[in-house]
Amino acid sequence: MMTNLARARATGPAVAHVRRAGGSSGRWTERQRRDPYAKAARANPQLKSRAAFKLLEINARHKLLTSGGHVVDLGSYPGGWAYIAREAVGAGGAVVAVDLQDMAVPPCGVEFVCGDATDPEVMSNVLQRCGGRVDVVLSDMSPKTSGDAWLDHVRIMELCHAGRVFACDSLRPGGSFLCKIFRGEDDRELQQALLRDFSTVKTVKPKASRKKSPEAFMLATGFFGCRTAAQ
Numbered sequence: 001m002m003t004n005l006a007r008a009r010a011t012g013p014a015v016a017h018v019r020r021a022g023g024s025s026g027r028w029t030e031r032q033r034r035d036p037y038a039k040a041a042r043a044n045p046q047l048k049s050r051a052a053f054k055l056l057e058i059n060a061r062h063k064l065l066t067s068g069g070h071v072v073d074l075g076s077y078p079g080g081w082a083y084i085a086r087e088a089v090g091a092g093g094a095v096v097a098v099d100l101q102d103m104a105v106p107p108c109g110v111e112f113v114c115g116d117a118t119d120p121e122v123m124s125n126v127l128q129r130c131g132g133r134v135d136v137v138l139s140d141m142s143p144k145t146s147g148d149a150w151l152d153h154v155r156i157m158e159l160c161h162a163g164r165v166f167a168c169d170s171l172r173p174g175g176s177f178l179c180k181i182f183r184g185e186d187d188r189e190l191q192q193a194l195l196r197d198f199s200t201v202k203t204v205k206p207k208a209s210r211k212k213s214p215e216a217f218m219l220a221t222g223f224f225g226c227r228t229a230a231q
């Protein structure tokens, strides 16, 4: 039987073009200009974009990032989450960020690895840079959106599972994993897979995530510490 991922691959490569809301770049620009989160990000350039407010909100509620923590940030470009994580862990902590896209100037104190987070060689380099200890794995990784909700869902699920496998290979017992999803039929499968390795799994939708967007985040806490994740 053809899996969703195989079907998604068969439909061709990710479409690089991002269709703007309302089909008009003018309307998109206007919405960005008025958006309170985009405005706040412009006022604090280190936050980079509204994405930063999603992590700030999730962290305020669930206290993921703590002083002295070691954090891996998957899909880190342009650097808002990495900056927030760095500020939260402080001088005694560590943040290693990974993205396909080069962050020419990563946030101060963040180690950046340019590469594919689904590549085991890249991730073994990341783990080494964390000194072998990881408390939190964050994934805001997102495929280039195609405008086809089903295809985007299947593609982001592949990134979520890669993040999950890395988290289960690297987290200390009690550690946490947060990943971005586009809601769809395979959410339950991801939730079930996470429940094999974490005591609590919930789906969260911060206010900074647009209501109409299928975006949400799956948050898994209380890593059991002995790896069961299927590759």
Ligand SMILES: C[S@@+](CC[C@H](N)C(=O)[O-])C[C@H]1O[C@@H](n2cnc3c(N)ncnc32)[C@H](O)[C@@H]1O
Pocket: 048, 049, 051, 052, 074, 075, 076, 077, 078, 079, 080, 081, 082, 098, 099, 100, 101, 115, 116, 117, 118, 140, 141, 142, 143, 159
């Ligand atoms: C929404 S952006 C991340 C924004 C970031 N969290 C911030 O606060 O600035 C999603 C990122 O995921 C990255 N990405 C997608 N697939 C990836 C992969 N396989 N490995 C590493 N990064 C990936 C993209 O290059 C993109 O920069």
